[in-house]
Amino acid sequence: MVDPSKIPKTGLTGRTIIYDEDGKPCRSCNTLLDFQLATGKIPKNASKVSTETFTEVIFDLIPGSRTYRKVPPPTKEVIGRSSWTLLHAIGAKYPEAPTQIQQDEMSRFMALFMRVYPMDDSSTFNEIQKAFKETRPNVSSYKGFNSWLCNFHNKVNERLKKEKFDTTFWEDRWANGWE
Amino acid sequence: MVDPSKIPKTGLTGRTIIYDEDGKPCRSCNTLLDFQLATGKIPKNASKVSTETFTEVIFDLIPGSRTYRKVPPPTKEVIGRSSWTLLHAIGAKYPEAPTQIQQDEMSRFMALFMRVYPMDDSSTFNEIQKAFKETRPNVSSYKGFNSWLCNFHNKVNERLKKEKFDTTFWEDRWANGWE
Numbered sequence: 001m002v003d004p005s006k007i008p009k010t011g012l013t014g015r016t017i018i019y020d021e022d023g024k025p026c027r028s029c030n031t032l033l034d035f036q037l038a039t040g041k042i043p044k045n046a047s048k049v050s051t052e053t054f055t056e057v058i059f060d061l062i063p064g065s066r067t068y069r070k071v072p073p074p075t076k077e078v079i080g081r082s083s084w085t086l087l088h089a090i091g092a093k094y095p096e097a098p099t100q101i102q103q104d105e106m107s108r109f110m111a112l113f114m115r116v117y118p119m120d121d122s123s124t125f126n127e128i129q130k131a132f133k134e135t136r137p138n139v140s141s142y143k144g145f146n147s148w149l150c151n152f153h154n155k156v157n158e159r160l161k162k163e164k165f166d167t168t169f170w171e172d173r174w175a176n177g178w179e
Numbered sequence: 180m181v182d183p184s185k186i187p188k189t190g191l192t193g194r195t196i197i198y199d200e201d202g203k204p205c206r207s208c209n210t211l212l213d214f215q216l217a218t219g220k221i222p223k224n225a226s227k228v229s230t231e232t233f234t235e236v237i238f239d240l241i242p243g244s245r246t247y248r249k250v251p252p253p254t255k256e257v258i259g260r261s262s263w264t265l266l267h268a269i270g271a272k273y274p275e276a277p278t279q280i281q282q283d284e285m286s287r288f289m290a291l292f293m294r295v296y297p298m299d300d301s302s303t304f305n306e307i308q309k310a311f312k313e314t315r316p317n318v319s320s321y322k323g324f325n326s327w328l329c330n331f332h333n334k335v336n337e338r339l340k341k342e343k344f345d346t347t348f349w350e351d352r353w354a355n356g357w358e
Binding site: 030031062064065066067068070071072073074075077078079081082083085086088089090092093105106108109112113115116117118119120162163165166169172173174175176177178 | 208243244246249250251253260262267272284287288291299351352355
């Protein structure tokens with residue numbers, strides 16, 4: 001249980017943090033920073049940029065629920081972001097020296113991931129499939145897998161006209177955190 | 180390309196929307212609602228709840244990048260939420276009458292998902308593994324798979340002392356959206 005005296009009322013942004021009925025900070029209603037503050041993950045590397053007035057808006061509760069709100073289904077952008085978060089988090093925990101079984105499992109997982117991934121927009125999906133086929137997963141080690149995954153992610157970025165990520169910073173972003 | 184005259188400057192919350200250098204709304208810096216407004220996904224079912232003053236805080240840019248910021252690695256809560264988003268989105272696109280190949284792929288995907296899922300906290304992971312083993316995936320149809328997935332999600336909620344989700348609302352939340 002969280003000590004009630006330690007629950008922050010005001011976020012890093014100076015705004016009141018919105019909590020659900022059961023005392024959980026509401027992810028949709030707060031900025032990511034305030035949500036992280038409220039859940040005890042206070043971010044570093046943050047700069048103040050402006051002060052303003054706002055009106056808070058939240059989704060209605062689902063009938064009969066104390067905590068679940070009428071959040072719309074995830075957009076393809078949200079599904080994409082969620083997937084990269086999961087894949088890089090998997091990479092961050094991949095063993096330095098995986099067993100043959102772990103290597104086989106990861107190869108098969110990635111291939112099936114590409115089969116079941118939900119995608120309406122077939123032209124975008126085709127681009128991602130091409131990027132995947134150009135560069136088969138390296139599952140030989142932590143370093144090999146993550147280097148492959150960053151390369152795959154950047155190939156997708158390139159095909160979707162997004163900025164490439166400087167892979168020098170991969171471990172800061174996905175595994176170890178920033179200084 | 181987005182028509183510049185259509186880029187909202189102020190969010191549903193009345194706050195200035197923060198954009199990255201390339202004109203993309205910053206996910207970490209805006210509330211989910213304002214981010215959705217800026218990306219053209221204006222949510223319904225939202226209520227105004229308060230008006231306040233705040234100071235905006237954002238992560239520093241990664242050296243050399245126009246768009247990537249020093250976002251910390253995902254917490255286990257973020258990884259969990261990302262994973263449920265992906266799994267329910269996969270469910271939302273699962274066929275009404277999947278072929279035998281599609282059924283086999285989904286069974287194998289779910290089993291491998293449980294093998295590669297990154298988890299430090301072995302007691303929580305054990306609870307999730309137990310919930311998975313109690314209820315093997317039903318991959319026979321759209322309805323069967325999603326009913327199994329919601330049941331599995333609720334078993335995990337139960338083990339993690341979270342509120343159960345009323346599965347009556349599954350399709351509104353993950354597939355069709357709210358009225």
